[in-house]
Amino acid sequence: MTDIVTIRRALLSVSDKTGLVDLGKALAAKGVELVSTGGTAKALRDAGLDVKDISELTGFPEMMDGRVKTLHPKVHGGLLAVRDNAEHVASMNEHAIGAIDLVVVNLYPFVQTVAKGGTREEIIENIDIGGPSMVRSAAKNHDFVAIVTDPADYAIVASGETTLAQRRKFAAKAYALTASYDGAISQWFARVDQGETFPETLAITGARVTELRYGENPHQKAALYLPAGDATQGLAQAVQVQGKELSYNNYNDADAALELLAEFKHAEPTVVIVKHANPCGVATASTLVEAYEAAFQCDSVSAFGGIIAVNRPLDGPTAEAISGIFTEVVVAPDADEAAKAVFAKKKNLRLLLIGEIPDAKREGLVAKPIAGGLLVQTRDNGAITLDDLKVVTKRQPTSQELQDALFAWTVAKHVKSNAIVYAKDGVTAGIGAGQMNRRDSSRIAAAKAAEAAETHGFAETRTKGSAVASDAFFPFADGLLAAVEAGASMVIQPGGSMRDDEVIKAADEAGLAMVFTGMRHFRH
Template identity: 65%
Template sequence: MTQTPVPVRRALISVSDKAGLLDLARALIAHGAEILSTGGSARALREAGLKVTEVSDHTGFPEILDGRVKTLVPQIHGGILGRRDLPAHLAQMDEHGIAPIDLVAVNLYPFEATVASGAGEEDCIENIDIGGPALIRAAAKNHGHVVVLTDPAQYGAVIDALAQGGTTLAARRALAGAAYARTAAYDSAIAAWFAVQRGDVLPERLAVAGLRRESLRYGENPHQQAAFYADGSSRPGVATARQVQGKSLSYNNLNDTDAAFEAVAEFDGPAVVIVKHANPCGVATADTLSAAWDLALRCDPVSAFGGIVALNRTLDADAAARIAAIFTEVIVAPDATEEAQAILAKKKNLRLLLTGAMPDPSVGGVAIRSVAGGFLAQTRDNGRIVPAGLKVVTRRAPTEAEMADLIFAFRVGKHVKSNAIVYAKGQATAGIGAGQMSRVDSARIAAIKGAEAARAAGLDQPLTTGSVVASDAFFPFADGLEAAIAAGATAVIQPGGSIRDDEVIAAADRAGIAMVFTGMRHFRH
């Protein structure tokens, strides 16, 4: 393959996205290239007064089947795939009247956008491009001689290269790699759509694709490389959010912000979630965001310093002022008033993300995690408990207030790393124990947190006194429950299912506390 710049004498342009089209075409014509085109692209070029040859005129074969077949002919693919450094190829091209094509600019039918719009099956199928991927893959394969463009953002560099006599092999190779990545992502989207259509959430071959939104300074640690990719999903969150202010988000910021926003979506009333290292350290719901913030912060004011704050309502000025009173890395909310934004603008390093909407916690999806040699895939944990689904297993049933707090605590526990223990009172967390190897340790740590928070707030009793407690999985022994009882819990919610459930229930009855089983576990590793 030649290392010298290769000029473009003939280009094929067929694009659904017309951005940059005229600039590219004018540059090609200015440097002596003939332009072949089809359909809307040809029409746009002609309307701009540019000379263009219809593909059907070039090939002598008309478009057929409502345009489904127009470039799938030897005159086109032979012109793209023929190697200019092989005399046999050149001779065959000459014998069959096949003219070389040196540049292919194609962006595909908008299949992903069509699916995202909620279009019906027929429209989605009609937006599966066939000729486009074939052209792209052919040009990418023959990148030693052919330029392939799949994104208007690539046009500028090629226009500059034309002025220097043509493109280099290194440039064409980079464009070829991008082209194959684009067709792979396109095929992935189509495969995923077909899987959904047949109800196969985890198909035999799971294709995953993402578009890099940002190269990050580093990953979890400075010696790790990292990037942020969007998968094209419309689920509101960090990938769809608009960053209003602040410096770029780090890998850990993005991970924590996602955890916080998904957690706050669990609650119907005004809610605030404060996250540190992917774990909630304070959660509350109240009549206002300001009140919810005060309650969430009270749970663990030490850990909240430098944390991530998520809200499920439009951020107002009062709440913004309260949150801005301590150092906060990120605030994420569906929206924010102008007054709130003006208050936060004084905190130059604080990042404010606005998503426009809240994710639906009941909607599923696929969550993926890498392992050595592969990856694990599972459906999103969209399980939600309701009072009617709970089973009272103790002699005493929870009061109405206890039941409301039990459901609140269990929803918080769903977003706490296992083993997870959550104390709650008055729709606010009173102590959180996360990520311990022993459930009893989580119960004790959460109680310690509740006692420390009470001292910081000037209260006489630990926050856990008179609270309820949630466990993300069953208590394997009574010791974890006994630690919660010692902390002051009056009611317990847990999945149940241990071989020692009778022992745990008996311990609850001896203490006179209420216990309900959910039958649903929320491990989060």
């Protein structure tokens, strides 16, 4: 083992030609022999560089449409030979195997081919075999060989020599690449080609974007990763226009806001306000500023220091309204110059522009670690329409009550269980989240509505004549009776309790209309 290795022979084989010619010229200037394959060799020759074809090194031509070219002892022997091992050196001499000191490889674009909708044949052809083999051989023998898989590292090896510390770092990066690459292939085979929702082996890989200041609490560490493969456009891809670095909690809460906002992607101007991953105000109106004011009035206490997400490009008047209190993060598809100018005065406010709002109905898997394992489930992309509702009470709901019920139900889906949401005219009136029983959630939501009425001078609490949504069935009539006390006129719930008849009877006695959805939305 030695610290400094002088590069005398380099093998270059890349699908992404970014920076290739400059690297080739730098190495050639240091007297490095360049060995290459196919299109890489052509690109180097076109730049006026002397290049030895891989077939000259191996004594075999590239064959089978390029599938077989580097899988040869004169390649892998030159990569794997331990240079200070006498037996290895003797074998090299006996079989005329020359040492290779540097390998520059990036792999066939498998993920990109899948993302662009390639045919099965195209996808299979873009599974790299020789590339990962060379990467792994070179990385294993990093005491003597440098493996470079990232064009960002070309400048390091352009000097013509490498240190042991550099080679170790390259090796770690190389194995991460092959693990991610093979993971993407295995998951494509399992989930797309074979139609398995839950593969026998689940490979989860990602690229680190940045380390965060800390995790949920200051004593915890955290980082942001991008999943390997074609990722949904979301917070991780957002452009941060201004503000402090995002924290773990900022990302978590902003994602909760964005997931709820996605339900209203195609709705009228809608504003979602979230605090501690729970919505505290949601409203739809004719303008964004009107929607913000209505959402804010639902729970103006909790809105302080919250996260705001909007489904329209942010405008100046809405930005002015938002600037009235301290806000951690604002998420929007875009923002006009007037809005940016307003927020520029709030240097700590983070403004995130996401471009495209995600599709609430998109498919995918979500994972949650538990002690000794990992729970994996499909996304909760379940939704209902008016046609899915079953009226179970004597009184039929009005058209407006049904619209309010669907609105409340949509919001409740994103509230931590046990969840109760009152809504009227496209505005949340009160939200009760995360209680151990549904009755308390009902009472908390009603209390918040009463406080909002007093704070903002409403003639009456917004729960009067509202629709109330419960994320799961009412196991007893007490939760429904709490809604009656709050003045709700309409109930939407999954149904399915052993005491459904008791709950329906209570609703009938109170003159409520009630519908069952047949679908629940627990959120833990």
